[in-house]
Amino acid sequence: MRMMEEETTPLVIGGFTIDKSLLECKSIQRCTIRSCQAGCCMDGVWVDMYQATEILDHAALIAPFMPPERRDPDTWFAEAHDDDPAFPSGAYIGTTNVTDPSHPAGRTCVFLRPSNRYCAIQSACEANGRASWSLKPYYCCLYPLVDEQRDGAPLLILDEENSLYQHGAGCYEVSALAQPIFQIYAEETAFALGVGGYRELCERGGVQPRL
Numbered sequence: 001m002r003m004m005e006e007e008t009t010p011l012v013i014g015g016f017t018i019d020k021s022l023l024e025c026k027s028i029q030r031c032t033i034r035s036c037q038a039g040c041c042m043d044g045v046w047v048d049m050y051q052a053t054e055i056l057d058h059a060a061l062i063a064p065f066m067p068p069e070r071r072d073p074d075t076w077f078a079e080a081h082d083d084d085p086a087f088p089s090g091a092y093i094g095t096t097n098v099t100d101p102s103h104p105a106g107r108t109c110v111f112l113r114p115s116n117r118y119c120a121i122q123s124a125c126e127a128n129g130r131a132s133w134s135l136k137p138y139y140c141c142l143y144p145l146v147d148e149q150r151d152g153a154p155l156l157i158l159d160e161e162n163s164l165y166q167h168g169a170g171c172y173e174v175s176a177l178a179q180p181i182f183q184i185y186a187e188e189t190a191f192a193l194g195v196g197g198y199r200e201l202c203e204r205g206g207v208q209p210r211l
């Protein structure tokens with residue numbers, strides 16, 4: 001891939017500095033729920049308080065997609081904080097974890113459906129004609145990419161240092177085809193940069209956009 005290896009100035013698109021981990025070519029492809037068993041959902045996720053409120057505002061839409069014993073919205077979130085400016089509202093809260101003996105980890109995010117390992121929030125949106133990711137927590141949509149603040153500016157990076165990534169929930173399988181990371185995770189890249197930003201990255205890398 002001709003690209004940015006020769007370049008020394010940081011590549012900035014859509015307000016994000018693009019980390020070199022996104023530009024590397026790897027012989028991997030996205031995994032499937034059948035193989036990963038939604039391993040990345042075993043710990044739950046931190047959610048901006050604004051987005052948690054939005055999810056709770058749609059509790060009646062989401063709850064039917066959860067097992068009956070999990071449908072009380074008062075049990076969906078815990079551990080509120082207000083000390084991380086990386087969250088747009090400045091405040092954030094975690095989704096709760098529940099025991100799930102059917103999952104390889106033995107526990108999962110409260111929103112993970114034991115029946116098919118899909119996210120109840122996403123399932124509810126799709127069943128009700130909404131965009132798949134319209135209520136899904138930001139960091140769930142972005143994974144296995146993540147944004148970090150570096151030197152006061154957002155950096156878009158592959159989340160390789162996450163313990164989930166390192167312990168079998170990295171969202172990849174071995175593939176015969178080597179592709180740039182931003183192309184393997186085109187949807188997540190476009191989620192952060194916008195489709196225009198993703199296409200700009202493809203143009204810079206000399207690859208055909210698939211979105």
Ligand code: SF4
Pocket residue numbers: 030031032033036037038039040041143144169170171172
């Ligand atoms: S993001 Fe990747 S690892 Fe997580 S559930 Fe989806 S396919 Fe599996």
Ligand code: SF4
Pocket residue numbers: 040041042044045095109110111112113118119120121136137140
């Ligand atoms: S909110 Fe959905 S996608 Fe995010 S960790 Fe929970 S089940 Fe997984």
